[in-house]
Amino acid sequence: MANFSYKRIEKKISYSFQNKKLLKEAFTHASYAYLKNLKYNNERLEFLGDSVLGLIIGEYLFKNFPEQPEGVLTNAKAYMVHWETLSTITDFLEIPDFLLVADADRQIRNNPKIKENLFEALVGAIYLDSDLQTAKQWVLDIYEKTGFLVREPEKVIFDYKSKLQEILQGEGLGLPEYNIIATRGPVHDTSFIAEVKIKGKVVATGEGKSKKIAHQNCAKKVLKKLENKDLNELLDED
Known part of the structure; x- marks a missing residue:
């Protein structure tokens, strides 16, 4: 298990936070916050990140594939923001082990849904730490590196x-x-x-x-x- 480290996480994700508190919050699971009596956890950032990610992916598909109908774009977006996709990206970044959880809940770091939540919280944190353009560039770069950046939405088979x-x-x-x-x-x-x-x-x-x-x-x-x-x-x- 990796110990929480600002420097190591920032190296893994290729982004340096101006506000380190946002990074810490993104990696704080509710179980750890309860154990340590903290007033924050990553659930609010997850909520925000989910919306930011949806906007980034939706805009990418809308602007890059003007000839494609709504149904094709909807299917491609569903694939790109699906929990399995986000869980795989989180594994690619090698960051799940940095998630702060209560000792009794350490195994949840392996849960794909928890990994999805972590990625969304991270997107929300980067957005708040910078701006939409920076968050968009970071997200699309990660999707490019992991092979999840859709180039032919009409060929995406989600189900x-x-x-x-x-x-x-x-x-x-x-x-x-x-x-x-x-x-x-x-x-x-x-x-x-x-x-x-x-x-x-x-x-x-x-x-x-x-x-x-x-x-x-x-x-x-x-x-x-x-x-x-x-x-x-x-x-x-x-």
Whole structure:
């Protein structure tokens, strides 16, 4: 576990705070604030950061893709601000271990939703410490580095299961079947391993921190395979 360090966090996120109190607040979980009898935690910054992030991503999509309809932009935005995306970005920055939590709640640093909240709080803190333009540049740079900056919104598939189901029904093959076949890791940080069957044949497996994510990753793998072969070829594989 990393000890809280202004210098190390600022190096990780490539941003130096003028008001260090905002950085500390962004990394203060409610459990730690309660334990230490603090008058602040990161929930208010999370609330603000959620709105700031939504504005930044919405403006990016609106200005860069004027030819795309509202539905396409909405789907792309949902993908870019989804909790799984934000959790992955937080891991990329290597900052979850700096989150201040009560000792009894240390395992929550591994919770994807807590990581999402931390990222949103950080966005809110950077916005208050600087201005919207600076926060926007920081956010878009991070999205660029992590590969989450959408370049072709019309190609974004946010719900892989629904897309796979649509393809299968179009071919008259019915619904895919998903099963959890194993788990790994401790109780507080469990990963689920799933398989997906088409016409009774296992065509892919996937892993995730929840059953839903594992199912989505299964479907994502199938769709990836279908980029290079048709369904009949996939079902004929040994």
